Amino acid sequence: MLVDSFGRIIDYIRLSVTDRCDFRCVYCMAEEMTFMPREQVLSLEELVAVGRAFVELGVKKIRITGGEPLVRRGVMKVFDELGQLPLEELTLTTNGSQLPKYASALRAAGVKRINISLDTLDPEKFHQLTRTGQLSQVLDGIKAAQDAGFERIKLNAVILKNRNAAEVPALTRFALEQGLDISFIEEMPLGSIVEHSRALEFCSSAELRALLSQHFSLAPLEDETAGPSRYWRADQYASRIGFISPHSENFCASCNRVRVSAEGKLLLCLGNDHAADLRAVLRAHPGDDKMLKIAIMDAMQHKPERHHFNHSDEPQIVRFMNTTGG
Template sequence: MLIDAFDRKIDYIRLSVTDRCDFRCVYCMSEDMTFMPRAQVLTLEELTEIGTAFVELGVSKIRVTGGEPLVRKGVTQVFKQLGKLPLKELTLTTNGSQLPKYAAELKAAGVKRINISLDTLNPAKFRELTRTGELQQVLDGIKAAQDVGFERIKLNAVILKNRNAVEVPELVQFVLDNHLDISFIEEMPLGSIVEHSRALEFCSSADLRDIIGPKFKLEPLQAQTAGPSRYWQVPGYHSRIGFISPHSENFCASCNRVRVSAEGKLLLCLGNEHAADLKAILRAHPGDRERLKATIVQAITIKPERHHFDLNSEPQIVRFMSSTGG
């Protein structure tokens, strides 16, 4: 029996294994980022226990995220344990830097798909956006994932009007040439930043399709996934070109997912603060999975119907994506 939230079913969780990264992304551009003490972060065993509880409640898809999940020491044990569960899909969101080291082990553990964050193909701009990242590391990671044969590899690109919007056609050409998918994501107001004005930098999914249109003919796909991306295709190619539109094309009505942060907060909506503390239950009642499942079921009853983002006001959500889980 799947967990009920209004008239929808929760079938997908994003499980964040760490709030730490080896380099930053568009969502974490503030100089004021701080990371949680280790004691506040879920242990590998607690992460596996939460995943197991959700699967016993009927969830069939788990995505492991961060921060950058592959910088967590011993994290492959989480994948190996989750891979033993009766899941339809075990996936990973990563910046790609560690994939040359871990791709084969992840594939063997049961990971089916990989999402790789990549906002630019310009090495200098990549270094500027990430502070310390090297584009070639990510490109090597993509190649490593292709070499071991994951079912699908998708890039995620957050697009800002005056930062990287001009590169969108190049990103499309890259995924077509390399048999990848891509999702272009409207920036969400998570955390306080000083590097740019979100209102001035906002680039809608419709704007992006207008940028792509002169070079590539886009045709909407009739069959869509259960996720927030709405997919299009370029005739003659198998690559899917997706658009995630939390501002301009709100997708809350079809939301079938929740997140668990690295500190064990069950986050019921990316754009709201509604949450339940699963870590507190795990540590106060170790081994009591039924109590944990009851807490999850009760929390789902307060899942908000939708979020309300305002680009012209202070951010409603003060946590960064590194602590939320991508």
């Protein structure tokens, strides 16, 4: 069992396989995105070794993230090999653009659930937000995922007050009518941005629930998940409506997860810079799972108790989500 210094059981990791994207999302608002040199990124074999070490230490759930994970050449090797481990869940976060190509193979590899980022249903606004993306790509990806038969498909939307908050009812109705779950996420202060004021754009989960209550009859769900989402349900629909609230409803006390970036940094908290360099261990001791597991266990003693986000336009964490892992 993997336990941090506060007694929290760590049974979930987010493993980022690349920092590259085919189009950006609301999280990555930099004027220019920069990417790591290839040699700094973990190889596919190293990614599998990290996943295997965590599972041997007691982790039960692995989520593959990026950047956009499905643009990594040969990425199915990671899914195929991790899918053979004794996991409760192997899941994926994606922007959906590559799902028409990969959905069936992912399901065959053992992926049960996927999260698809979708911040707007307006094609023009979607192109504006992503700079190069086409909404039709994502909608085609959602259809491919539905056809592949994943147990659950969830949409994720980062909500900004003056950018897409007015679209929350439409996004919700789309999800409900398609039989999809959806989670609305408060913006996190990651990376330096110039496109908006974080304080002015912040939209709390409570505000969104009040907005949705004008359109749907909402009731909180009793069942708790191991993740940060708190779920509600609308009358006459089976889908869940989630709210991820790192600012307004801090969930650090029950945190059960860590992240591994594409360059092998074990990030112990999304809202802090505490990290351990697993790439250095992997390359100093190739094939030595024991040394890797020791490094992971030692790092757990430095996982902070909580983060302290605020709405300042000065970045509290310099890295963007493409290097953190979504």
